[in-house]
Amino acid sequence: MKKIFFIIGTLFVVNAFAQQEPLFTQYYVNDMVINPAISGSKAYNPLTILTRQQWLGFEGAPLSTNISYHGTLIDQGRSAMGGYLLFDKATPSLQANLHLNYAYHVPLNYDDVKLSFGLGAKLMYHNIDFNKEDLPPGNDPAFSTDSYDKTLTDASSGVYLYGKEFYIGFSISNMFQSSFNTQVQGSPYPNSEYRNYYGIGAYKFQVINNDWQLEPSILIRKMQYQKSLTDLTTRIIFLENNWAGLTFRDNGTAIFSFGFGAKNTHISYSYDHSFSNEITQYSYGTHELGISFRIGTLSSQRHTGFWGY
Numbered sequence: 001m002k003k004i005f006f007i008i009g010t011l012f013v014v015n016a017f018a019q020q021e022p023l024f025t026q027y028y029v030n031d032m033v034i035n036p037a038i039s040g041s042k043a044y045n046p047l048t049i050l051t052r053q054q055w056l057g058f059e060g061a062p063l064s065t066n067i068s069y070h071g072t073l074i075d076q077g078r079s080a081m082g083g084y085l086l087f088d089k090a091t092p093s094l095q096a097n098l099h100l101n102y103a104y105h106v107p108l109n110y111d112d113v114k115l116s117f118g119l120g121a122k123l124m125y126h127n128i129d130f131n132k133e134d135l136p137p138g139n140d141p142a143f144s145t146d147s148y149d150k151t152l153t154d155a156s157s158g159v160y161l162y163g164k165e166f167y168i169g170f171s172i173s174n175m176f177q178s179s180f181n182t183q184v185q186g187s188p189y190p191n192s193e194y195r196n197y198y199g200i201g202a203y204k205f206q207v208i209n210n211d212w213q214l215e216p217s218i219l220i221r222k223m224q225y226q227k228s229l230t231d232l233t234t235r236i237i238f239l240e241n242n243w244a245g246l247t248f249r250d251n252g253t254a255i256f257s258f259g260f261g262a263k264n265t266h267i268s269y270s271y272d273h274s275f276s277n278e279i280t281q282y283s284y285g286t287h288e289l290g291i292s293f294r295i296g297t298l299s300s301q302r303h304t305g306f307w308g309y
Contacts, residue, residue, distance in 0.1 A: 021173060021174075021196055022064040022066075022086065023052075023229075024066065024288065025052070025247065025255055025257065025286075025288050026050060026268055026270055026290055027219045028202070028217055028235070029050065029259070029268055029290050029292060030050050030066060030068055030290070030292075031200060032046075032068055032070050032084070032101070033066060033086070033099070034171060034173075034200065035118065035158035035160055035169045035198060035200065036082070036099075036101035036102070036103060036118030036119055036156055036157065036171065037103050037116040037117055037118030037157075037160035037169060037171065038103070038160050038169065039070040039080040039081060039082030039101045039102070039103040039116075039118055040070055040071055040072040040073075040079070040081070040103050040116075041080070041103075041105070041160060041162055042070075042071075044294040044295060044296050045069065045070065045071030045072075045295040045296070045297055046070065046071075046292055046293070046294060046295070047067075047068070047069045047292065047293040047295060048067070048068050048069075048291070048293075049066070049067050049290065049291050049292075050064075050065070050066045050288060051063075051064070051065045051066075051288065051290075052064045052286065052287070053286065053287050053288075054286045055286065056283055056284040057283045057284045059091075060091030060092075061283070062089065062090035063088075063089045063090075064086070064087065064088045064089075065087045065088075066084055066085070066086050066087075067084060068082065068083070068084030068085075069082065069084070070082025070101065071295070071297060072297075078104055078105050078106070079103070079104055079105075080102070080103040080104075080105065080116075081100075081101065081103075082100075082102075082103070083098070083099055083101060084098075084099050085097070085098055085099075086098075086099070093128045094126070094127045094128075094129075095124060095125065095127070097122055097123070097125075098122070098123045098124075099120055099121070099122050099156075100120065101118055101120040101121075101156075102118065102119055102120075103116050103117065103118035103119075109163075112163055112164065113161070114161075114163070115159070116159070116160040116161075116162070117158075117159055117160075118157065118160065118171075119156070120155060120156035120158075120173075121153065121154075122153060122154045122156065122173075122174075123151070123152075123153055124151065124152055124153070124154065124178075124193075125150075125151050126149070126150045126151075126152075126180050127149050127150075128148045129148070152178040152179075152193075153178065154173075154176050154177075154193055155176060156171060156174070157171065157172055157175065158170060158198075165203060165204045165205075165206075166201075166202065166203045166204070167200070167201065167202055168200070168201040169198075169199070169200045169201070170197075170198065170199050170200075171197075171200075172195060172197055172198075173195070173198070174194060174195050174196055175195065176193075177193050177194065177195060178193045179192045179193070180192065180193070194223050194224040194226075195223070195224040196221065196222070196223050196224070197220075197221070197222040197223075197224075198219065198220065198221055198222075199219070200217070200218070201217065202215055202216065202217035202218070203217075211239055212236065212238055213236075213237040213240075214235075214236060215234070215235045215243075216232075216233070217232075217234075217235070218230065218231065219233075229249065229250065229251060230249065230250045231247050231249050231255075232247065232249075232250075233246070233247040234246055235257075241260065241262065241266065242259065242260045243258065243259050244256075244257070244258040245257045247270075249272075251274070251276060252275045253272055253273065253275070253276075254272075254275065255270055255271065255272050255273070256270065256271050257269065257270035257288075261292075264295070264296075265291070265292070265293055266291070266292045266293075266294075267289075267290070267292075268289070268290040268291075268292070269287070269289050269290070270287075270288045271285055271286070271287055271288075272285060272288070273285050
């Protein structure tokens with residue numbers, strides 16, 4: 001029964017939604033990957049590694065890893081660059097992405113509030129490889145026992161308004177909707193990169209002698225032709241390096257997360273538990289582990305940004 005649920009779920013994802021971008025719970029730790037305009041918005045250069053294991057307990061379950069880095073350039077902190085590598089494995093598909101971002105920050109209020117505009121370029125490698133015994137019965141032009149490889153490019157853009165205590169942003173990825181397989185005729189899902197829309201926002205309240213902060217935040221994801229997915233998160237932060245948070249995702253998922261750090265190193269963890277997915281009872285949940293390093297430079301130290309891990 002466990003294997004049947006997994007095969008059905010995997011075939012559905014591969015056939016219909018294979019090009020939906022991998023989901024990471026800790027968007028507040030690695031927000032640059034969803035909006036190129038966030039590049040260089042910190043008062044330091046963050047190097048972040050996130051690994052997400054979905055449906056632990058299933059062989060071949062989705063595994064995603066992201067490595068990112070971004071920071072300002074030497075021109076009074078207005079220009080910034082960033083990039084990240086993404087690896088996503090969900091049997092029988094695999095994809096590896098390389099993203100490069102550029103952002104320009106415009107001071108609006110004596111450097112306390114800034115508006116940023118960003119552009120991103122993506123190089124993506126996609127592979128799908130079915131074993132013959134994994135294929136459904138009959139002939140389907142969308143499936144083949146042969147390995148299928150494709151490399152393509154696409155782009156993203158975003159805008160980001162932020163200060164020391166708040167941020168709000170909007171971005172679009174897969175703007176050109178590049179296609180993986182144009183030879184599948186008559187399929188309602190022609191293996192194209194659908195556009196993804198992201199809205200993000202947060203505010204940080206100072207409480208208890210400013211040693212503690214309360215940070216409510218929201219992330220709205222919307223893939224073209226699909227329903228939106230919303231994360232509502234509240235984190236309690238102590239001395240900027242230690243925090244615990246709860247997230248509710250409107251697909252029936254509850255998430256607990258925490259993070260702690262010392263000096264310029266920070267470690268975070270989150271656990272997702274779904275109350276509406278039938279596959280949940282056969283797995284050990286979804287786990288996400290992150291590690292971040294704050295790297296200070298002369299240009300980043302002159303930059304005012306929203307604190308965030």
